[in-house]
Amino acid sequence: MRYDDISAALGAAQGAQDGLTRLNERSREIFKRIVETYLATGEPVGSRNLSRSLPITLSPASVRNVMSDLEALGLIYAPHTSAGRMPTQTGLRLFVDGLLEVGDVSPAERDQIQRQISGDGKHRAVEDFLTEAGAMLSGLSRCAGVVLVDKHTKALKQIEFVNLGGGRALVVLVGEDGEVENRIISVPADLPVSSLQEASNYINARIAGATIQDARKRIETEIEEKRVQLDELTAHVVTEGLATWSGEGDGGKSLIVCGRAHLLEDVRAMEDLERVRLLFEDLDAKEELIRLLGLAERAEGVRIFIGSENKLFSLSGSALIVSPFEDSEQRIVGVLGVIGPTRLNYGRIIPMVDYTARLLGRLVP
Structure with a gap:
């Protein structure tokens, strides 16, 4: 499976990535634990808690020294004075590109996805199972599901x-x-x-x-x-x-957004509520979202946009995981995926989006 990098993100992160390759295994492990804690809880992690969870014996002071190196590289930061550390956008991108352990879709999830989209073999209009695909991804990921498809x-x-x-x-x-x-x-x-x-x-x-x-x-x-x-x-x-209905240009695209309410499930503070409000505004600006999803149509496999790597989500602190899908003649006719906070469960959602896109390729006429 191929995951395309964003060229703009690569330019911004190249120096940090070069520095990361020079760090030892201990530094990589600490960085990985910081990111994984953030993805799981949304909270910063401190040196004391890190020292307790590491598979090797390391004092909080030693952990702080490594965290200082990671912060100097621009991979982590302290959201508040005397707080623990969280990954920066650059750090999150590097984690996704180089350290993320991508899982696989479980047999139960594969069965659920296939059953919901195919409708147990019932004949349905294309829009029906595309909407079902977006709703299904939204439910499994607890994010908003998006589908962009040619109107033809x-x-x-x-x-x-x-x-x-x-x-x-x-x-x-x-x-x-x-x-x-x-x-x-x-x-x-x-x-x-x-x-x-x-x-x-x-x-x-x-x-x-x-x-x-x-x-x-x-x-x-x-x-x-x-x-x-x-x-x-x-x-x-x-x-x-x-x-006349050729599907050319932005006017030839249909956009389906499902499960916006999931974006409100993990709101913990006023800044989270503001982020979701901005994201809702982004989703309402369909022309911008259509342009962004159109970029993914020219990619192979799953594509990941994080935070300000794209114009649409520069203010909303959100991430987009999408993949193009083909019709029966192997022509790319649309894109589907999920939108959510940057602390998505990338390892679980990436293969889920990829599997669903490949399944749609067998269903779209």
Whole structure:
């Protein structure tokens, strides 16, 4: 499994990583314990508690000396005077990239994920099992689940054409989820109204429950093989109308966010509440989130964004773990993952996101 680094984070952390490689095993172990304690509790850890939990005998004074070295490297910091230490964003990135022990999805979790997404073999619209995938990841991780998918995977309900005159027609596309989109296409100036109605009737007789991608394939094949009785003008309207929902650009993406309430479960102080408030604002700014998730579509495997490594979460102290998923023809059509605080259980959530993405690749048509 490959986990892509963020180029900006690598530039910021390169000096610290070089320094970390020069530290001995004892320093690595102390650094690892500090990060693991933070991920488990969200609390700083002091030298006395560290000395008691280490597998080797080491005095609190010796532990403090090592902590000073780690702090000088920018890997840990003291959130308050006389407090213990917590990892910095740089330290957390280095831990995730080099020291994290990634587990595996348990057989019980694999069964749960597969059963919930596949719906026990029942036929469902693509949006239904994508929403279920986001909700399932949200429930297992206790974070918010996110899914970004090309709109051409949406199931269609109806298409209508309206003549606007001047060689233009309005295409009204209605999805099974009730979402309506309008697009304008070019048509011959002398196109009769009957051709628009015939085009609507022809398409609607064939698209119920199908994705725009499947509908286009099916109908274009029929037209090319001349298995339907459509005049040339009507056939032009049909193909142009289907091509309008191409899924190109940000406007061609559908965003699903599930389980926001989980982000409130571990709020311990006013600063935590403020972080969650900012994160909710980030989630409402869908255009920014779509752009960020779009970066992950060009990656291989799981991608991890931590804190200010990306514009979207620079103020909310949050992390994003996502992976692209493919359709049946091995084309990347979307991204799914989870958003939560930076102290996520990375070792558990990373393989969970990876497994779910690969499973979706067998379900998306």
